[in-house]
Amino acid sequence: MARSRIGIWLIGAHGGVATTTILGLTALRRGLVGDQGLVTQLPQFADIGLANWKNFVVGGHEIRKTTLHEEALKLANESRAIDERLVSKCKNDLNKIDKEVKPGVLFNVGETITGLASSHNRRRKETPRQAIERVQDDLASFRKRNKLDRVIVVNLASTEPPVTGDVPHKWRDLNKLLDKPRRCPLAASSLYAIAALDLECPYVNFTPSLGSAPAAIQELALERSVCHMGHDGKTGETLMKSVLAPMLAYRNLEVMSWVGHNIFGNMDGKVLDDPSNKETKVVSKDRLLGQILGYDPQTHVSIEYIESLGDWKTAWDHIHFRGFLGTPMVLQFIWQGCDSLLAAPLVLDLIRFADRAARNGDVGLMTFLASFFKSPIGIGEHDFARQFQLLEEWVANL
Numbered sequence: 001m002a003r004s005r006i007g008i009w010l011i012g013a014h015g016g017v018a019t020t021t022i023l024g025l026t027a028l029r030r031g032l033v034g035d036q037g038l039v040t041q042l043p044q045f046a047d048i049g050l051a052n053w054k055n056f057v058v059g060g061h062e063i064r065k066t067t068l069h070e071e072a073l074k075l076a077n078e079s080r081a082i083d084e085r086l087v088s089k090c091k092n093d094l095n096k097i098d099k100e101v102k103p104g105v106l107f108n109v110g111e112t113i114t115g116l117a118s119s120h121n122r123r124r125k126e127t128p129r130q131a132i133e134r135v136q137d138d139l140a141s142f143r144k145r146n147k148l149d150r151v152i153v154v155n156l157a158s159t160e161p162p163v164t165g166d167v168p169h170k171w172r173d174l175n176k177l178l179d180k181p182r183r184c185p186l187a188a189s190s191l192y193a194i195a196a197l198d199l200e201c202p203y204v205n206f207t208p209s210l211g212s213a214p215a216a217i218q219e220l221a222l223e224r225s226v227c228h229m230g231h232d233g234k235t236g237e238t239l240m241k242s243v244l245a246p247m248l249a250y251r252n253l254e255v256m257s258w259v260g261h262n263i264f265g266n267m268d269g270k271v272l273d274d275p276s277n278k279e280t281k282v283v284s285k286d287r288l289l290g291q292i293l294g295y296d297p298q299t300h301v302s303i304e305y306i307e308s309l310g311d312w313k314t315a316w317d318h319i320h321f322r323g324f325l326g327t328p329m330v331l332q333f334i335w336q337g338c339d340s341l342l343a344a345p346l347v348l349d350l351i352r353f354a355d356r357a358a359r360n361g362d363v364g365l366m367t368f369l370a371s372f373f374k375s376p377i378g379i380g381e382h383d384f385a386r387q388f389q390l391l392e393e394w395v396a397n398l
Contacts, residue, residue: 007142008060010060011060011156014062015156015157024348032089038345040349048395060100061105062101062104063103063117069091079266105131105135107187116267136198151199152202153201156207156347157209163190193205197212205228212228221363221365227358229354231375231376236337237317240317241289246383249294257318257319257320259319263313264339265308269304272303288375314335317332354369370387371390
């Protein structure tokens with residue numbers, strides 16, 4: 001088992017997913033919960049030297065003025081997603097971690113996300129390079145203060161609007177734009193990615209935002225010999241698509257249309273209620289069917305904010321397909337789950353795998369983690385079973 005000290009730096013540290021991730025990590029350390037939902041606890045990953053829960057130290061960036069304890073209580077009392085007694089047992093740990101949370105970046109995140117930020121954060125004026133340097137100062141001091149061997153940066157912030165304007169394909173050209181706020185098309189998720197990768201910190205983008213996807217930022221990762229991966233964690237409806245679509249394809253059943261309707265009420269839902277932010281998410285959720293099926297059926301994805309649902313999410317899918325003798329048939333499913341509780345264990349898995357990849361000397365895209373993402377960068381395979389095989393093959397070659 002690894003004995004090094006690993007830093008976890010969460011972007012959006014007080015959001016629902018980050019709060020649940022931190023609470024879960026704390027509870028796992030204390031032996032208060034089981035390991036359900038954690039891929040890294042499967043038998044095939046038991047002997048590859050994954051970091052122990054006690055090896056991790058947590059910090060992060062946040063744009064709002066709140067605390068981990070307050071946000072955990074909301075999940076317990078408003079969403080009824082977690083046990084308030086668990087929050088109480090972990091309160092002191094949460095308060096300690098709060099001291100490692102620093103003000104976040106608001107560059108090009110859109111009006112809706114900016115509106116959530118504290119007044120102090122909104123008043124901050126900085127160029128993209130100044131924002132990157134501030135983030136790097138926070139990461140470097142976190143690493144030094146806690147005597148960490150490495151820091152894994154994970155983006156869990158709200159979904160940004162699509163990036164408009166051309167992003168240069170070469171790092172040297174993109175680097176020049178970091179001093180020119182009006183010409184730099186990047187948003188905060190990519191500035192965090194640059195800050196992390198430039199400091200040789202592995203970076204994982206769990207959101208649909210652009211993050212480290214641009215070719216220029218991938219080039220930076222290769223220059224710094226560091227690994228990264230994204231984007232958009234696959235936790236519910238799209239996970240079902242990546243399992244069911246191959247079944248229909250293998251049975252030669254023609255999918256004529258696939259409609260998905262999603263409703264939920266957490267902060268992510270509130271941000272996605274803005275059409276510009278929603279556009280980024282819908283594209284990510286809708287792109288895999290064509291690759292799996294080999295043709296493009298009619299599709300529709302809707303995402304609606306229903307405040308009363310809190311962190312609970314319902315997805316209803318209607319699949320209209322043609323069977324033998326041309327007879328139309330229907331498959332429907334309803335997926336109901338707690339958004340943050342579905343995502344949090346995967347975040348912990350990705351951190352452990354990213355740390356192991358860094359120790360293995362892996363550089364560039366961690367494509368073996370494709371099964372964790374709706375839109376895995378650098379790989380066109382969306383069949384969940386085949387994606388998971390990539391992870392098992394990587395493990396076999398460690």
